[in-house]
Amino acid sequence: xxxxxxxxxxxxxxxxxxxxxxxxxxxxxxxxxxxxxxxxxxxxxxxxxxxxxxxxxxxxxxxxxxxxxxxxxxxxxxxxxxxxxxxxxxxxxxxxxxxxxxxxxxxxxxxxxxxxxxxxxxxxxxxxxxxxxxxxxxxxxxxxxxxxxxxxxxxxxxxxxxxxxxxxxxxxxxxxxxxxxxxxxxxxxxxxxxxxxxxxxxxxxxxxxxxxxxxxxxxxxxxxxxxxxxxxxxxxxxxxxxxxxxxxxxxxxxxxxxxxxxxxxxxxxxxxxxxxxxxxxxxxxxxxxxxxxxxxxxxxxxxxxxxxxxxxxxxxxxxxxxxxxxxxxxxxxxxxxxxxxxxxxxxxxxxxxxxxxxxxxxxxxxxxxxxxxxxxxxxxxxxxxxxxxxxxxxxxxxxxxxxxxxxxxxxxxxxxxxxxxxxxxxxxxxxxxxxxxxxxxxxxxxxxxxxxxxxxxxxxxxxxxxxxxxxxxxxxxxxxxxxxxxxxxxxxxxxxxxxxxxxxxxxxxxxxxxxxxxxxxxxxxxxxxxxxxxxxxxxxxxxxxxxx
Numbered sequence: 001x002x003x004x005x006x007x008x009x010x011x012x013x014x015x016x017x018x019x020x021x022x023x024x025x026x027x028x029x030x031x032x033x034x035x036x037x038x039x040x041x042x043x044x045x046x047x048x049x050x051x052x053x054x055x056x057x058x059x060x061x062x063x064x065x066x067x068x069x070x071x072x073x074x075x076x077x078x079x080x081x082x083x084x085x086x087x088x089x090x091x092x093x094x095x096x097x098x099x100x101x102x103x104x105x106x107x108x109x110x111x112x113x114x115x116x117x118x119x120x121x122x123x124x125x126x127x128x129x130x131x132x133x134x135x136x137x138x139x140x141x142x143x144x145x146x147x148x149x150x151x152x153x154x155x156x157x158x159x160x161x162x163x164x165x166x167x168x169x170x171x172x173x174x175x176x177x178x179x180x181x182x183x184x185x186x187x188x189x190x191x192x193x194x195x196x197x198x199x200x201x202x203x204x205x206x207x208x209x210x211x212x213x214x215x216x217x218x219x220x221x222x223x224x225x226x227x228x229x230x231x232x233x234x235x236x237x238x239x240x241x242x243x244x245x246x247x248x249x250x251x252x253x254x255x256x257x258x259x260x261x262x263x264x265x266x267x268x269x270x271x272x273x274x275x276x277x278x279x280x281x282x283x284x285x286x287x288x289x290x291x292x293x294x295x296x297x298x299x300x301x302x303x304x305x306x307x308x309x310x311x312x313x314x315x316x317x318x319x320x321x322x323x324x325x326x327x328x329x330x331x332x333x334x335x336x337x338x339x340x341x342x343x344x345x346x347x348x349x350x351x352x353x354x355x356x357x358x359x360x361x362x363x364x365x366x367x368x369x370x371x372x373x374x375x376x377x378x379x380x381x382x383x384x385x386x387x388x389x390x391x392x393x394x395x396x397x398x399x400x401x402x403x404x405x406x407x408x409x410x411x412x413x414x415x416x417x418x419x420x421x422x423x424x425x426x427x428x429x430x431x432x433x434x435x436x437x438x439x440x441x442x443x444x445x446x447x448x449x450x451x452x453x454x455x456x457x458x459x460x461x462x463x464x465x466x467x468x469x470x471x472x473x474x475x476x477x478x479x480x481x482x483x484x485x486x487x488x489x490x491x492x493x494x495x496x497x498x499x500x501x502x503x504x505x506x507x508x509x510x511x512x513x514x515x516x517x518x519x520x521x522x523x524x525x526x527x528x529x530x531x532x533x534x535x536x537x538x539x540x541x542x543x544x545x546x547x548x
Contacts, residue, residue: 033062033070040077047259050304053081057308072098072107076114083118085301091118109138113148120151125159146175146184150191157195165195183223186214190227197234208234225254225263232270244274261294421461425453429465433486436472443472446487456495460546463526464497467544470519471499479503479540495546502539519544 036059043052056074063071075098082091095115102108112135119128129152136148149172156165169192178185190211196204208230215223231247248270255263268287272280420428430448437443453461468486475481481503489496523530523544533541 029062029064029067033059033067036062037074049081049084050301053078053305054308056081068102069104069107072102072104072111076107076110079114079118082301082305083114083121085305086121086298087302087305088118088122090302090305105138109135109144111135112138113151116151120155120158123158125155129155142177143181143184146172146178146181146188150184150188153188154191157191160198162195162198166192166199166201169195182214183218183220186211186218186223187226190215190223190230194230194233197230197237200237204234221254221257225251225258225260228254229263229266229270232267232274236270236273241274245271248274261290261297265290265294419462419465421458423454425461426451429468432465432469433472436476436484441476441482441484443484444486446485448488451488451490451495455490456548459526460495460548463522463528463546464495467519467522468497468499470516470522474516475501475503475540479505481539490548493548495548496543497546498541498543500539500541505538505540 036055040052040055040059043049043055056078059074060071063074075094079091079094079098082088082094092115095111095118098111099108102111112131116128116131116135119125119131132148132152132155136145136152139145139148153165153168153172156162156168169188173185173188173192178188189207193204193207193211196207208227212224212227212231215227228247228251232244232251235241235244235247248267252264252267252271255261255267265287268283268290271283272287275283419425426448430445433443433445456464472484475484479501481501484499484501486500487498489498520530523546526546528544528546530542530544533543
């Protein structure tokens with residue numbers, strides 16, 4: 001009965017595991033999140049920034065309150081792409097929202113820097129500097145601080161405040177340890193030269209050369225784009241148009257390599273200024289086509305960014321609604337499982353109680369037989385022997401009494417002892433039925449020989465034997481029948497037995513089951529069924545079915 005005891009607990013555990021499995025574990029979240037980042041990096045590597053934006057946004061679906069850094073990183077990268085395509089309002093909204101939940105100092109500084117760059121692209125240099133300085137106040141890494149200071153100085157360049165920019169970079173270039181960071185040194189030196197060239201500073205060319213040689217040795221196309229642009233601007237101011245054309249073309253080549261349309265436009269502007277009017281027509285047309293194309297791309301990108309966020313919000317709401325419905329369904333299923341478990345346990349307990357009751361009633365009946373019949377016969381025999389004298393000629397009567405006691409004892413043993421269910425079961429069954437035949441009672445068995453008893457389960461054989469034994473005992477003691485017919489049939493999965501006798505039957509208003517409780521319990525315990533025919537005026541007729 002262990003299954004019955006633990007059934008509800010087993011299903012409760014299954015239910016809990018099912019509910020838990022509906023929520024992604026942290027490791028699963030991390031796997032999905034970084035898979036989205038890998039896809040975004042792959043898209044950026046092919047300059048498909050819109051696709052990268054979509055992957056970053058999908059990665060947000062694998063973040064939660066316990067992973068604010070993940071959420072912030074994806075949001076910052078999305079905002080950078082929005083800024084790149086001119087969606088300044090979208091970037092500002094996303095970054096401001098990120099600040100509302102982000103407590104991490106490092107990532108807050110990154111958000112401030114992104115906000116500063118977003119305002120810089122809108123030529124709002126006051127707000128740009130405000131956020132750059134807030135980011136700088138939170139930076140602890142020396143290189144990060146230098147890069148932010150460089151960006152702050154670049155705001156002066158963009159605002160065309162060249163004296164202030166030159167003063168700023170001239171101080172920044174003296175930062176201790178800067179020479180150990182060649183990429184930072186080249187960036188700062190190049191921007192110092194860019195400020196100087198508009199002031200006709202004598203060191204402009206030397207500073208440009210120093211920055212370019214470092215960048216060329218590092219092989220960074222993005223940084224080389226800036227240097228070649230500044231060379232083109234320098235030679236234009238010097239009136240050396242041929243040299244300006246060469247450097248403008250180099251700048252255009254690097255910008256094309258990087259798929260930077262804004263830098264390509266700037267390089268084309270320098271090229272148009274450097275070329276004679278007769279030769280500037282082609283780059284001018286190219287500039288107009290690229291400018292128009294860039295406007296279209298930016299417009300489409302803004303629409304795309306909005307649609308991605310809108311569609312994703314719809315999907316998220318739908319997923320939340322589905323998850324709520326799923327949770328309700330699982331709760332309902334859990335309740336049903338628990339109720340089913342309770343019902344199952346109750347049925348098993350009822351079945352066990354029925355078996356125990358049948359066992360108890362069998363023991364009680366055997367005890368009564370021993371007391372009322374066997375013990376009484378033994379007492380009579382003892383009394384008879386005590387009253388005899390050595391000369392009494394009643395030896396045969398004593399032997400008859402002892403024979404009767406032996407037969408009763410043998411019958412009692414057979415009614416409770418082991419049953420041969422093997423190859424000789426048919427003979428065992430026939431012997432049982434013939435044992436109840438007498439000159440006044442005919443017990444007829446039909447179709448016994450047609451049944452392949454090897455195909456009948458052992459438990460069904462035992463139950464069949466005991467049920468027939470009980471029916472025949474009941475017939476002999478109470479029915480007064482002189483004819484009993486037992487018919488056997490089989491189907492694919494069942495053994496069907498019909499029992500009929502011509503006895504007195506049951507009194508009116510009394511159910512036949514009342515006298516055959518043990519029979520019914522045995523059959524139902526095995527998963528069979530029993531039915532009584534109550535329409536006939538005399539005798540007893542019933543059918544019971546046992547599984548094969």
